[in-house]
Amino acid sequence: RTACSGADREEAHMNRMLRRNVLALLVIALLTPAYLFWVIQARYDEYAKVQHPDPDIVVAHHQSATLHGVIWSVKGILRENKSRSYSDRNKPLPQGTEILRVGFERTVVPGQQPPSPQACTPTLISGTTRWSRQTNGYSVTIDGTTTELDSVTVGPEGTNGTCQEDGVFQSGFLVPKGTRPDAIDVHILWGKSDSQTVRFQLVG
Numbered sequence: 001r002t003a004c005s006g007a008d009r010e011e012a013h014m015n016r017m018l019r020r021n022v023l024a025l026l027v028i029a030l031l032t033p034a035y036l037f038w039v040i041q042a043r044y045d046e047y048a049k050v051q052h053p054d055p056d057i058v059v060a061h062h063q064s065a066t067l068h069g070v071i072w073s074v075k076g077i078l079r080e081n082k083s084r085s086y087s088d089r090n091k092p093l094p095q096g097t098e099i100l101r102v103g104f105e106r107t108v109v110p111g112q113q114p115p116s117p118q119a120c121t122p123t124l125i126s127g128t129t130r131w132s133r134q135t136n137g138y139s140v141t142i143d144g145t146t147t148e149l150d151s152v153t154v155g156p157e158g159t160n161g162t163c164q165e166d167g168v169f170q171s172g173f174l175v176p177k178g179t180r181p182d183a184i185d186v187h188i189l190w191g192k193s194d195s196q197t198v199r200f201q202l203v204g
Contacts, residue, residue: 055185055199065198068190069112074200075103075168077181084154094140094147098177100124101155102184102202103170104163120163121187122171125199126180131173138174149174163188 059065064073080099083089093099102122108114124131138149152172153161159170163186171184181202189195 054197056196057198059198059200061201061204065200066109067188067196067198069109069114071107071109072186072198072200073105074184074202075105077102077202078156078170080172083149083152084156085150085152086154087150091147091149093149093174095143095145096177097140097174098179099152099172100175100179100181101152101170101172102181103155103159103168104186104200105168106163106166115190117163117188117190119189120169120171121189123185123187124173124175124181125183125185126175127182131175131179133171133173140174 057065057067059072062074064071066072078101080101082093083091083099102124122133124133133153134151137151138147140147140149152174155161155170155172159168160166161170161172163169183199183201183203185197185199187195187197
């Protein structure tokens with residue numbers, strides 16, 4: 001009886017372990033497609049949840065900031081209903097969205113020879129929402145319809161989508177139509193240990 005009880009206990013233990021392993025495999029099987037979806041298929045609503053550090057400098061509305069010998073100021077805000085990208089120019093934007101573009105005027109301080117930035121990373125702020133600029137394109141699904149966009153980085157003629165070039169620097173964001181931006185943060189990198197995050201207020 002003792003031997004039988006021991007065998008029964010061992011068999012019961014093995015059955016519990018088997019059930020536990022089967023459940024674990026089922027959970028993995030259910031979670032894996034979702035995980036792949038979130039990682040591979042960029043979600044439009046996730047663009048609005050980007051984390052961004054507090055700014056080093058805050059520039060009031062209609063004011064300017066001198067950064068490494070260059071005077072930066074917001075030139076204006078433009079709303080567009082189609083992309084200027086060559087591959088997307090005949091493609092309608094996803095329903096209920098628009099491109100919001102912010103331009104920056106940059107003027108070299110007389111007598112200065114400022115270094116050229118290595119990179120600028122803008123983040124649009126609207127209330128508690130942060131919109132990151134997407135340079136690798138968008139995949140937007142609204143009401144079951146998916147729209148693929150190359151990018152919205154191409155701006156009007158005479159402007160540049162990168163801050164390394166001279167002239168007006170602009171950045172575009174795909175946002176819900178009617179979005180009212182409060183500010184835009186620009187993380188400017190001049191060197192490995194030389195960078196600043198500057199917040200330009202867009203409302204008074």
